[in-house]
Amino acid sequence: MILDKIDKQILNTLQENGKTTNSKLSKIVGISAPATLERVKRLELAGVISHFTAVIDPEKIGFSIMAVVNIGLSLSSLSSVAAIKEKFIELDEVIQCYQIAGANDFVLKVVAKDIKAYGRFMNMKLTQIAGIQVIKSSFIIDNVKDKKIFFLDLDEEYGV
Known part of the structure; x- marks a missing residue:
């Protein structure tokens, strides 16, 4: 599976806020809500999105x-x-x-x-x-950086 620009936009957006609604996500990536939902499901089935969770302090x-x-x-x-x-x-x-x-x-x-x-x-x-x-x-004395986001460059090709 090759990730295209829209897939990468979806992944970047959901990493920033996993609670983003499908409607808002579709506006961000510029495709219809049903097409966006289908892409998210495809990314989940492929294991690219492993799960959604709340991060607790x-x-x-x-x-x-x-x-x-x-x-x-x-x-x-x-x-x-x-x-x-x-x-x-x-x-x-x-x-x-x-x-x-x-x-x-x-x-x-x-x-x-x-x-x-x-x-x-x-x-x-x-x-x-x-x-x-x-x-x-x-x-651990101080949490200086706890990165949970992997920025996907929209112009770089990723294969999964």
């Missing part, structure tokens, strides 16, 4: 601690990576999880209500996962 709902946690696995546990991934998925405190190449094996973004809650998470959940050898936590 964690501090406003009581999560004052945010940490980046680097995880190193023991060499003997490399065969059980799938099971370890499943454990990370099950942990409510883990809001992002990336398997990486380099000095560590995983990077987690973790939220907690306070430092004591983070301690309980570390001691009662994370350290209980078999195969984890190294845990290094870094606490």
Whole structure:
């Protein structure tokens, strides 16, 4: 699937505001509302748009601690990576999880209500996962940039 200029305008607009109505979106991109809706559905079916969601400020709902946690696995546990991934998925405190190449094996973004809650998470959940050898936590002091938008150049060709 090649994204044309209209597809890219739709994606740029919806990334800025996922609540944009189909009527307004059709005016922005210059095609009829039914044609716009069909394009959005096609982008969803192709997996280009994975989902729509509300972005919540964690501090406003009581999560004052945010940490980046680097995880190193023991060499003997490399065969059980799938099971370890499943454990990370099950942990409510883990809001992002990336398997990486380099000095560590995983990077987690973790939220907690306070430092004591983070301690309980570390001691009662994370350290209980078999195969984890190294845990290094870094606490986020300030969110300088948290980009969730991928600007699509209307003149550049993208294939998906």
